[in-house]
Structure formats: C-alpha cells, structure tokens
Amino acid sequence: MALGGLLLGAGTIGVRAAAQPKEKVIKILARRWTYSPNPITLKKGVPVVLELTTADILMGFSVPDFQARADIIPGKVARVRVMPDKVGTFTFLCDIFCGSGHETMNGTITVVA
Ligand SMILES: [Cu+2]
Secondary structure, eight states: OHHHHHHHHHHTGGGGGGTOOSOEEEEEEEETTEEESOSEEEETTOOEEEEEEESSSOEEEEEGGGTEEEEEOTTSOEEEEEOOOSOEEEEEEOOSOOSTTGGGOEEEEEEEO
C-alpha cells in the first residue's frame, strides 16, 4: 500500500501545479476475447486510471503507445494510469496468451484534443 502511494505520488509531480482533481477512472472488463468498453475515448492531457478486471482467465492489457500495461488477474482489480499526451488512434491489446482468440484480442483508444 505504501509503495502504491509512493508510485502514484511520483507520477503526479509533473501536473501538481494544475491542482488536478481526483483522476477519472474508467472500468474495463476483459473476457475471452474482448474488452468492454471498446473503443475508449480520452482527452489529451487528462490522465485517467484504468481499472481492469477479467470475467474469466488471466489476461494482459498493453497500450504500447503510452508505455502502459498490466496483468489482469482473476478476482483482482488491476489499475494502470494512462497519460494521453498525444492525439490520435492507438491500439491496446492482450499480451498474455489466453487461447484461440488471443491474436485478435485488442481494442482502440482514441485521444481527442
Ligand atoms: Cu490474450
């Protein structure tokens, strides 16, 4: 718990001056072999915390363009902070092999200005 607080604190140093309100949380449910919701729309410069859960088995969640990833372990909530610092359309995907639909388990994050 102490470690989590420390990491969160370190991550917010750059935006402290903006007096950021509580970060927006987006809940994402993974299951074989989809994510919901999908697509996800974010606003540039507004950080979010993704709360990831899985309905069945161990899944991965990775957004390479934002250097964010997590393991989604059954029965737990995985939290990953994303700072959308560029406008565009970006792919997120499962990066843990999870069966026959794994290769197509992905989704889209659209970042708007
Ligand atoms: Cu997978």
